Amino acid sequence: MERGLSAQDQQFRQEMREFFTTQIPQEIRAKAHTGEELTKDDIATTHRLLHAAGMAVPAWPVEWGGKDWSNRQRYLWFDELQLAGVPAPLAFNANMIGPVLATFASEEMKARFLPPTAALDIWWCQGFSEPEAGSDLASLRTTAVRDGDEYVVNGQKTWTTLGQYADWIFALVRTDPAAPKPQQGISMLLIEMTSPGVTVRPIQLIDGGHEVNEVFFDNVRVPADNLVGEENHGWDYAKFLLGNERVGVAPVGWIKRKLADVKAHAAQVAEGEGTLLDDPLLAARIAELECDLAALELTVLRVAANSHHGKPDPASSILKLRGSQIQQDVLELMVDVAGPASLAWEPGDDTPDWARRSAPVYLNFRKASIYGGSNEVQRSVISSGILGLKG
Amino acid sequence: MFDAKLWRALAEMGTLGLPFPEEAGGMGAGPVEVMIVASELGRAGVRSPYAETMVAGTLLGDDALLGSLCDGSALVVPALTEPGRAWSPLPVGVVLSGGAASGVRAPVPYAAAADHVVTTARAGDSTAILAVDAPVSSTLDLAGKAIRVLAEDGEATVRRAINLGILALGAEALGAMDTALALTVDYLKTRKQFGVPLARFQTLTQRAADMYTSVELTRSVVYFAAMSLAADPDDEVAIARLKVSAGKAGRHVGQEAVQLHGGIGVTAEYAVSHLLARLTAIEHTYGDARYHLARLARRVGDYGALDLMA
Ligand SMILES: Cc1cc2nc3c(=O)[nH]c(=O)nc-3n(C[C@H](O)[C@H](O)[C@H](O)COP(=O)(O)OP(=O)(O)OC[C@H]3O[C@@H](n4cnc5c(N)ncnc54)[C@H](O)[C@@H]3O)c2cc1C
Numbered sequence: 001m002e003r004g005l006s007a008q009d010q011q012f013r014q015e016m017r018e019f020f021t022t023q024i025p026q027e028i029r030a031k032a033h034t035g036e037e038l039t040k041d042d043i044a045t046t047h048r049l050l051h052a053a054g055m056a057v058p059a060w061p062v063e064w065g066g067k068d069w070s071n072r073q074r075y076l077w078f079d080e081l082q083l084a085g086v087p088a089p090l091a092f093n094a095n096m097i098g099p100v101l102a103t104f105a106s107e108e109m110k111a112r113f114l115p116p117t118a119a120l121d122i123w124w125c126q127g128f129s130e131p132e133a134g135s136d137l138a139s140l141r142t143t144a145v146r147d148g149d150e151y152v153v154n155g156q157k158t159w160t161t162l163g164q165y166a167d168w169i170f171a172l173v174r175t176d177p178a179a180p181k182p183q184q185g186i187s188m189l190l191i192e193m194t195s196p197g198v199t200v201r202p203i204q205l206i207d208g209g210h211e212v213n214e215v216f217f218d219n220v221r222v223p224a225d226n227l228v229g230e231e232n233h234g235w236d237y238a239k240f241l242l243g244n245e246r247v248g249v250a251p252v253g254w255i256k257r258k259l260a261d262v263k264a265h266a267a268q269v270a271e272g273e274g275t276l277l278d279d280p281l282l283a284a285r286i287a288e289l290e291c292d293l294a295a296l297e298l299t300v301l302r303v304a305a306n307s308h309h310g311k312p313d314p315a316s317s318i319l320k321l322r323g324s325q326i327q328q329d330v331l332e333l334m335v336d337v338a339g340p341a342s343l344a345w346e347p348g349d350d351t352p353d354w355a356r357r358s359a360p361v362y363l364n365f366r367k368a369s370i371y372g373g374s375n376e377v378q379r380s381v382i383s384s385g386i387l388g389l390k391g
Numbered sequence: 392m393f394d395a396k397l398w399r400a401l402a403e404m405g406t407l408g409l410p411f412p413e414e415a416g417g418m419g420a421g422p423v424e425v426m427i428v429a430s431e432l433g434r435a436g437v438r439s440p441y442a443e444t445m446v447a448g449t450l451l452g453d454d455a456l457l458g459s460l461c462d463g464s465a466l467v468v469p470a471l472t473e474p475g476r477a478w479s480p481l482p483v484g485v486v487l488s489g490g491a492a493s494g495v496r497a498p499v500p501y502a503a504a505a506d507h508v509v510t511t512a513r514a515g516d517s518t519a520i521l522a523v524d525a526p527v528s529s530t531l532d533l534a535g536k537a538i539r540v541l542a543e544d545g546e547a548t549v550r551r552a553i554n555l556g557i558l559a560l561g562a563e564a565l566g567a568m569d570t571a572l573a574l575t576v577d578y579l580k581t582r583k584q585f586g587v588p589l590a591r592f593q594t595l596t597q598r599a600a601d602m603y604t605s606v607e608l609t610r611s612v613v614y615f616a617a618m619s620l621a622a623d624p625d626d627e628v629a630i631a632r633l634k635v636s637a638g639k640a641g642r643h644v645g646q647e648a649v650q651l652h653g654g655i656g657v658t659a660e661y662a663v664s665h666l667l668a669r670l671t672a673i674e675h676t677y678g679d680a681r682y683h684l685a686r687l688a689r690r691v692g693d694y695g696a697l698d699l700m701a
Contacts, residue, residue, distance in 0.1 A: 003615070003618035003619055003621070003622050004622065004700055004701075005700050013700075083696060256696040256697050257696060259696065259697065260695040260696040260697075263691060263692060263695065264695070267692060277691075277692050280685070280688060283688035283689070283691050283692070284684050284685065284688040286688070286691045287635075287684050287687035287688040287691050288635065288684055290632075290687070290691070290697050291632045291635045291636055291684070291687070292608075292636075293697055294612065294615075294632055294636075294697060294699055295608040295609070295611055295612045295632075295636050296608065297697075297699060298611035298612060298614070298615045298699065299607060299608055299610075299611040301611075302610075302611050302614070315607045318603070318604040318607055318608070321600075321604060322604060322608065376597065378600075379596070379597040379600035379601065380593070380596070380597070380600070382600035382603050382604070383596035383597065383599050383600040383603075384596070386603060387576045387596075387599055387600070387603060388576070388580070389576060389579055389580065389590040389596040389599060390590065
């Protein structure tokens with residue numbers, strides 16, 4: 001870890017900033033400031049623009065479209081992307097199934113799926129959680145029974161984010177119910193959402209939005225070729241995927257952007273003779289969050305610098321934990337800055353968009369400490385995996 | 392409280408003069424090395440005026456006394472607090488006028504062992520740095536005291552000195568937190584209640600995980616503050632953020648270490664109580680988290696997004 005940036009990295013950062021702020025449409029980026037919901041088109045347009053510039057999947061192996069960037073450059077790419085309000089490349093493609101396939105799939109499967117996954121010609125969704133299998137994911141019950149050169153899938157997934165737009169789902173299914181440990185009987189299957197027997201039903205969230213779904217499988221026939229890696233090894237692939245999710249998830253640049261917006265908004269909200277930003281208590285909360293954020297960012301950088309050969313530094317477990325907490329803190333602060341204006345959710349009056357969206361976004365992001373391994377689960381990972389507290 | 396033997400050993404290893412110029416008897420190293428030494432002192436639970444020495448040495452500037460500070464033959468301590476006044480890096484009630492000083496400094500750290508004291512005084516619009524070359528008591532009334540003026544206009548030096556002192560304290564706090572966490576983890580594994588090790592109780596292990604999180608985040612901030620001072624000894628923002636982070640983490644980790652030990656945690660016999668006491672003292676030296684947060688808060692409107700790499 002070095003203080004500051006080398007001249008080369010400074011130039012890299014400038015190029016990224018230039019690209020994101022000039023090549024990604026302003027209407028899409030503006031939604032990051034107001035917390036407006038992104039449409040399918042917003043996400044797809046951005047992903048494809050990034051892909052065309054070779055910037056959608058920089059962390060992938062170079063032969064599949066990745067970039068030979070340093071850790072620091074990859075960090076700057078993501079930081080600048082978020083600072084500019086650019087929606088990230090679709091996580092299910094770029095951070096989840098892509099790396100799994102690149103690492104574990106047959107050459108044939110890589111060639112078939114990785115190019116359209118990078119280009120978002122396939123929109124993926126993640127079929128892990130089930131109604132009875134949340135934190136205890138290994139207890140999942142959706143079954144896949146081999147029948148000739150097909151699997152027959154029955155069961156239900158839930159919380160499937162953006163499943164309503166998805167072309168394919170990567171699903172964890174139980175292929176060996178008799179395995180001595182529940183983890184040993186799980187496989188990963190790639191299933192087309194248009195297959196007969198797949199039904200998607202929306203779940204409305206706390207903010208009234210529709211981003212998650214239930215997905216039902218009723219005798220869905222899946223070609224056996226769509227098995228990832230080996231049968232009954234799905235748990236290893238899932239753990240790999242969740243590990244990547246944890247490292248990639250600290251939204252440092254996003255929080256920076258929001259904190260800067262909090263300040264700008266606070267300077268516009270009148271209080272007494274001045275503005276809210278003049279209130280020392282509010283300023284102290286901002287300053288404290290900046291201290292917390294600085295500590296998080298420095299830890300992200302330290303951890304990235306210390307990971308070798310894909311083995312993350314153990315301290316990476318704290319990134320999801322603190323990243324979600326600080327993300328939630330800044331959104332809470334945004335509602336507080338909006339104050340009475342946060343009560344107006346619907347458009348149509350003089351309430352500015354950022355204030356109108358502040359409460360729904362704050363409420364929506366309570367999810368951040370629940371998904372991707374809840375914060376309680378992260379603490380268990382730290383206490384047993386790092387501190388050796390196994391009771 | 393002051394361990395002369397230990398101090399000689401630290402001097403022999405060259406740690407006392409670490410950041411000071413070789414011509415003055417120092418080692419010509421920098422803040423990163425100070426950070427490493429201080430964090431080891433904290434980890435080992437060694438109580439010593441190490442941070443005070445970093446401050447005093449910086450305040451001495453090119454004074455000949457610096458050589459004796461570096462070789463350990465003289466203990467020089469800074470006297471920077473005023474009785475009845477919250478922390479202020481610059482003097483308020485201590486005044487230099489017509490070659491004579493007035494005002495009171497208290498408490499003076501390690502006064503009983505100190506051979507010399509360096510302090511500051513208001514001299515018109517500027518801040519003077521003074522030396523008292525005689526033993527003093529913990530309350531130092533400067534009226535009528537023989538003083539030497541080391542600098543007439545020393546404000547920048549004072550701020551630099553405090554920056555380095557805070558870095559040393561923050562690093563010491565990090566080391567102390569490392570040990571507090573290690574002792575706690577060990578205790579949870581070995582202490583049995585209800586027929587099982589305490590580590591069986593998730594309410595405790597989840598809290599140990601939070602302690603770990605606080606410690607690792609502080610480590611990043613300490614390293615960065617050291618690199619920041621190496622690049623710019625006047626970087627007060629990185630130092631203020633360090634003092635805030637280390638202050639909050641020190642309270643969290645210190646208090647939880649005691650709590651998770653139960654009754655033995657509040658005994659003088661056992662190390663965690665000393666670590667919490669030391670972390671508490673560090674938090675209240677050279678400005679606490681509140682003081683530094685207030686300074687940071689006053690400037691949040693001056694810039695947009697946080698940029699650590701600028
Ligand atoms: C908005 C949103 C989007 C999501 N998107 C997807 C998706 O696209 N694909 C997908 O597969 N899943 C998705 N998830 C599911 C997510 O991964 C699960 O919600 C998560 O794993 C937690 O499971 P659960 O909701 O069943 O809670 P539970 O596991 O029932 O947990 C309830 C509470 O108990 C705590 N708890 C549970 N076990 C322990 C334990 N051992 N020790 C201590 N505390 C414990 C939890 O932390 C939580 O506080 C999404 C969830 C949300 C909210």
